[in-house]
Amino acid sequence: MIIVLRRGLVVGPSSTRVADVVVRDGRVVDVASTVEVPAGALEIDVEGRWVGPGFVDLHTHLREPGGEAAETIESGARAAAVGGYCALVAMPNTEPALDNAALVSYVLDQGAQTPLDIAVAGAITLGREGRHLAPIAELAALGVRLFTDDGTGVQDAAVMRRALEYARPLGVRLAQHCEDESLANAGSMNEGAVSSRLGLVGRPALAEELMVRRDIELVRLTGAAVHFLHLSTARSVAMVSAARREGLDVTCEVAPHHLTLDEGSCAGFDAHFKVHPPLRTTKDVAALRHALREGEIDAVATDHAPHAPELKDRAFDEAPAGMLGLEHAAALAYEALGASSCDPVRFFEVMSRGPARVARLRADDDRVRHGAHGGAVSAGEDANLVVFDPRIEWTASRDQLQSRARNTPYDARPLRGRVTTTIAGGRLVVHEGQLQ
Ligand SMILES: [Zn+2]
Numbered sequence: 001m002i003i004v005l006r007r008g009l010v011v012g013p014s015s016t017r018v019a020d021v022v023v024r025d026g027r028v029v030d031v032a033s034t035v036e037v038p039a040g041a042l043e044i045d046v047e048g049r050w051v052g053p054g055f056v057d058l059h060t061h062l063r064e065p066g067g068e069a070a071e072t073i074e075s076g077a078r079a080a081a082v083g084g085y086c087a088l089v090a091m092p093n094t095e096p097a098l099d100n101a102a103l104v105s106y107v108l109d110q111g112a113q114t115p116l117d118i119a120v121a122g123a124i125t126l127g128r129e130g131r132h133l134a135p136i137a138e139l140a141a142l143g144v145r146l147f148t149d150d151g152t153g154v155q156d157a158a159v160m161r162r163a164l165e166y167a168r169p170l171g172v173r174l175a176q177h178c179e180d181e182s183l184a185n186a187g188s189m190n191e192g193a194v195s196s197r198l199g200l201v202g203r204p205a206l207a208e209e210l211m212v213r214r215d216i217e218l219v220r221l222t223g224a225a226v227h228f229l230h231l232s233t234a235r236s237v238a239m240v241s242a243a244r245r246e247g248l249d250v251t252c253e254v255a256p257h258h259l260t261l262d263e264g265s266c267a268g269f270d271a272h273f274k275v276h277p278p279l280r281t282t283k284d285v286a287a288l289r290h291a292l293r294e295g296e297i298d299a300v301a302t303d304h305a306p307h308a309p310e311l312k313d314r315a316f317d318e319a320p321a322g323m324l325g326l327e328h329a330a331a332l333a334y335e336a337l338g339a340s341s342c343d344p345v346r347f348f349e350v351m352s353r354g355p356a357r358v359a360r361l362r363a364d365d366d367r368v369r370h371g372a373h374g375g376a377v378s379a380g381e382d383a384n385l386v387v388f389d390p391r392i393e394w395t396a397s398r399d400q401l402q403s404r405a406r407n408t409p410y411d412a413r414p415l416r417g418r419v420t421t422t423i424a425g426g427r428l429v430v431h432e433g434q435l436q
Contacts, residue, residue: 002038003428005421008046008387010377012345013353021051023383026426031378042428044421046387052348054086054384054424056355056373057326058175058253059150059229059301062118064110065103066095070405071306073107076326077114079304079403081429083326084351084419086384087117087373089359092128093151099123099134104142108369115424117370117384119359121146124163124174130155133163140170143369145360148175150229153211155181160215164224173251173358175227176215178236179277183207188317190263190278198267200317205233205284208277212236216243216250225249227358230303232258232277234287241296251358253301254288256325256332261285261409271312271319272409275303289336292350293343299355300333302326306405324408328396330388331415339416342390352386371425387421394418402435 005021010031022030022038037043057080063071071079073090080088090107092098098107104120111118122139126132128149136147147167153176154160160174167174184207189195191202212228216239219226231237231252240252257275262282265273273279291297305322312319333351334342356362356374363372363381371382398411422430429436 001426001428002041003423004035004037004041004043005051005387006043006045006047008049008051009344011050011052011348013349013376016345021377021385023385023423023426026383028377028379028381028383046421048391049387049389049420050344051377051385051387053352053374053377054386054422055084055330055351056359056361057085057088057302057304058299058355058358060088060090060304060326061093061306061322062090063306064094065106069308071403073110073118074114075402075404076304077116077118078435079326079401080116081422081424082402082419082435084330084386084388084422085116085326086386086422086424087119087356087361087370089119089121089146091150092121092123092148097123097128099126099128101135101138101142104139104144108142115427115429117361117373119361119370120144121148121175123147124149124154125159128152130159133166136163136166136172137170140172145172146175146227147172148177148229150175150177152181153177153179157214157218161218161222164218164222168222168224173225173227175229176211177229178208178211178215179203180207180210183210188274189266190280192263192281194263194266200266203276203278205235205280208233209235209239212239216248219243219248219250228252230255230258230277230301232280233284237288237291237296241291251298253299254292254297255303256300256329257323257409259285259288259292259336260332265409266316269316271314271316272323272407274316274319274321275323276321292336293338293346295346297350298358300329300350301355302329306403307407309406312407324401324403324405327401327403328408328410328415330419331417334390334417383423383426385423386419388417389420390417392416392418
């Protein structure tokens with residue numbers, strides 16, 4: 001199939017200009033101010049829209065195996081494609097956990113049936129129980145480049161130290177869900193004045209910040225690499241930025257909800273706003289947005305966490321934590337980056353190039369099984385592309401999701417900016433906002 005994207009703004013990283021982009025046989029074959037349209041090509045007018053590398057999500061809960069009532073690899077990939085993603089990293093907190101070669105291979109094989117590149121994060125410890133290391137080397141040989149016990153963090157510092165020492169020579173990165181459970185365990189929202197007023201037990205910011213501090217010190221001790229998942233407080237981000245300036249190999253992500261919602265959303269006791277780490281203060285939201293704009297954050301990552309409706313209908317303190325993310329993330333990142341003042345280069349940095357670097361899905365990496373993501377839009381690159389129209393105003397709707405689940409906190413929220421086209425591996429997967 002030949003696709004020509006006509007007169008879009010082709011974004012970065014080094015130059016941004018209006019150009020035509022020609023895709024053929026899975027690759028970008030030409031980018032020029034005007035191209036001859038080959039016979040039989042599908043021509044798409046993308047004037048006024050942004051053309052960049054397809055998004056990469058570092059943090060997707062696909063729920064398969066074990067949670068298929070909420071999501072499957074196939075339904076999650078559909079939701080991702082509509083959201084503009086060409087690649088994602090499937091989190092290992094499935095039932096059972098992705099802590100062995102057979103299960104990781106299963107998810108990779110199922111992922112290969114979808115149009116997207118589905119990478120897998122392996123568990124750090126067996127069963128994600130925080131005690132005995134998973135066979136990290138064996139999983140690395142399958143192409144796993146990220147390891148995490150996400151859902152919870154590795155609580156025991158000695159286990160985390162051993163995991164880092166083991167991971168370092170393999171060149172893989174450990175990703176941490178930072179919450180000290182001894183502090184956070186009983187809470188269902190941010191600890192502070194709002195939780196006191198609502199009579200809900202809180203999860204303090206300190207629960208996150210202590211583990212960020214601990215892991216930075218463990219990186220310093222071991223020389224290994226850590227990726228900090230869904231950071232939610234001003235101090236967490238400041239600590240990671242300082243560690244990076246010292247030259248430590250640390251990266252971090254923030255989730256769209258931590259950039260666009262605060263603890264006040266919990267006042268209606270609606271469990272759609274329950275998430276771990278919890279929605280924080282307005283000050284934290286402002287600090288995260290500032291850091292995002294300043295380039296201190298490597299990635300916006302969704303923490304897409306589908307739950308079956310009957311579970312989210314429970315009382316706030318009894319419902320499971322987590323919210324959907326894939327289908328609204330681009331509009332929310334655009335909003336967090338200032339909407340009409342959003343820098344398109346920064347936008348593609350946090351939605352594609354940064355996460356591709358962390359997941360090692362770039363052309364210059366030793367990729368196993370997957371195509372290249374997060375590169376320049378230039379001839380010779382794999383055709384993993386997205387078209388984003390920053391002008392479209394629309395309204396999020398719980399009833400119009402591709403995800404099998406419905407637990408979005410953004411129902412009826414006005415959004416700006418929408419994905420119109422997703423081209424994954426040269427295939428037109430989403431056209432004018434519709435799955436093909
Ligand atoms: Zn998590």
